[in-house]
Amino acid sequence: MVGFFALSSLMFIGMASAAPYQEIPEGLNEALFGGSNLYAAKMILAGGILASIGLAMSISKVNFMATVIVMLTTGAILVAIGWLDFWIIILVALLIVSMFGKAMISWVSGDTAGG
Numbered sequence: 001m002v003g004f005f006a007l008s009s010l011m012f013i014g015m016a017s018a019a020p021y022q023e024i025p026e027g028l029n030e031a032l033f034g035g036s037n038l039y040a041a042k043m044i045l046a047g048g049i050l051a052s053i054g055l056a057m058s059i060s061k062v063n064f065m066a067t068v069i070v071m072l073t074t075g076a077i078l079v080a081i082g083w084l085d086f087w088i089i090i091l092v093a094l095l096i097v098s099m100f101g102k103a104m105i106s107w108v109s110g111d112t113a114g115g
Contacts, residue, residue: 025045025083042082042083046083050074050078053070075089
């Protein structure tokens with residue numbers, strides 16, 4: 001949660017300019033891969049941020065749907081600054097829909113039997 005607020009506040013402080021944030025993956029790329037794999041450096045950074053936020057929210061025993069909403073919002077911020085590809089969020093959203101699809105159908109149709 002703290003990482004989410006820190007990242008989003010940095011984005012607003014930077015006046016929505018993604019240029020300073022793009023230097024971080026490039027530096028990690030140079031340090032780990034010798035400048036040969038920028039995509040992997042971005043995925044490592046994005047995965048670290050998402051994992052730390054997920055871990056913090058799971059330790060604090062927040063509702064699962066609140067965790068999903070915060071994680072998707074953080075993923076959208078990471079897409080906005082260029083650290084994450086948009087198709088990863090689409091895959092995660094499809095996974096969530098497949099997990100809760102039956103519950104949503106029963107809720108919309110008014111089925112009290114649950115399926």
